[in-house]
Amino acid sequence: MSTTVTSPDDELQADFDALIEAEQRIEPRDWMPEAYRKTLIRQISQHAHSEIIGMQPEANWITRAPSLKRKAILMAKVQDEAGHGLYLYSAAQTLGIARDTMTEQLIEGRARYSSIFNYPTPTWADMGAIGWLVDGAAICNQVPLCRASYGPYGRAMVRICKEESFHQRQGFEILLELANGTPEQKQMAQDAVNRWYWPSLQMFGPPDDESPNSAQSMAWKIKRFSNDELRQRFVGMLVPQFEALGLECPDKDLRWNEETEQWDMGEIDWDEFFDVLKGHGHCNAQRLQHRRQAHEDGAWVREAAAEYARKQSAQLKAVA
Numbered sequence: 540m541s542t543t544v545t546s547p548d549d550e551l552q553a554d555f556d557a558l559i560e561a562e563q564r565i566e567p568r569d570w571m572p573e574a575y576r577k578t579l580i581r582q583i584s585q586h587a588h589s590e591i592i593g594m595q596p597e598a599n600w601i602t603r604a605p606s607l608k609r610k611a612i613l614m615a616k617v618q619d620e621a622g623h624g625l626y627l628y629s630a631a632q633t634l635g636i637a638r639d640t641m642t643e644q645l646i647e648g649r650a651r652y653s654s655i656f657n658y659p660t661p662t663w664a665d666m667g668a669i670g671w672l673v674d675g676a677a678i679c680n681q682v683p684l685c686r687a688s689y690g691p692y693g694r695a696m697v698r699i700c701k702e703e704s705f706h707q708r709q710g711f712e713i714l715l716e717l718a719n720g721t722p723e724q725k726q727m728a729q730d731a732v733n734r735w736y737w738p739s740l741q742m743f744g745p746p747d748d749e750s751p752n753s754a755q756s757m758a759w760k761i762k763r764f765s766n767d768e769l770r771q772r773f774v775g776m777l778v779p780q781f782e783a784l785g786l787e788c789p790d791k792d793l794r795w796n797e798e799t800e801q802w803d804m805g806e807i808d809w810d811e812f813f814d815v816l817k818g819h820g821h822c823n824a825q826r827l828q829h830r831r832q833a834h835e836d837g838a839w840v841r842e843a844a845a846e847y848a849r850k851q852s853a854q855l856k857a858v859a
């Protein structure tokens with residue numbers, strides 16, 4: 540007679556695997572492999588940092604928006620991004636990392652955020668291009684994340700995606716108005732689209748054969764589609780929208796391939812992508828400096844809140 544000896548860890552791992560297999564959610568109190576926890580902390584905190592740093596290129600235009608209506612819309616959009624950052628920091632906290640630690644990692648330059656936010660926004664049309672292309676790419680990436688296996692992440696994404704779809708429409712509408720305006724306005728819209736098109740395709744990450752962590756993330760059902768699949772979907776969505784706008788796609792090699800039933804695209808400049816990732820983009824230093832300054836400027840608020848909390852608990856103790 541033989542008996543199989545299983546360690547408690549093997550049993551926990553088997554339970555975890557069964558939950559993933561059955562498309563059930565992993566919740567904060569459930570056991571999870573350390574690598575799963577670490578991957579999620581990295582991904583969710585990077586995502587949160589991107590939302591927070593991503594406020595900067597657009598906030599740059601709030602005071603210069605061309606009308607009161609545009610100003611109100613842009614303010615609401617930037618404020619939504621702050622909210623996205625907060626939901627995501629909260630989701631990451633459920634995995635055992637402190638908010639302060641994540642903030643420190645960001646302002647000390649040890650954490651990553653999406654490279655796209657290191658590009659400058661020289662014209663009003665950039666607000667249109669960011670909304671249409673950057674928020675558009677974010678939607679393609681994030682809709683499948685609503686089904687991510689980690690409960691707090693998936694649930695945060697549901698609300699975030701609803702708001703992102705408003706962001707994309709407001710960007711499209713800015714471009715539509717410019718594209719139907721004077722020849723100079725139309726050119727300004729085209730130039731902004733030319734600046735943001737390729738970086739928005741890079742947002743999906745490197746090609747599948749150069750994306751080492753993707754397979755594990757897909758096995759854990761955090762990620763549902765590969766980088767290239769999502770990029771294909773995004774380009775397919777843009778093609779008719781370019782037509783509606785009357786703007787030209789900067790990728791002159793873009794063609795529908797009947798045989799592969801895929802979009803053949805021009806070469807993406809991955810050297811540029813990795814260069815910006817390494818900190819050599821136009822605005823990397825400026826973005827971090829600005830975030831650091833905002834953190835320092837907010838020190839008195841944190842101190843006041845801590846002092847208020849201390850007095851409240853002292854009062855409660857006195858009553859008890």
Ligand SMILES: [Fe+2]
Nearest residue numbers: 590619620623
């Ligand atoms: Fe967002």
Ligand SMILES: [Fe+2]
Nearest residue numbers: 620674703706
């Ligand atoms: Fe957004």
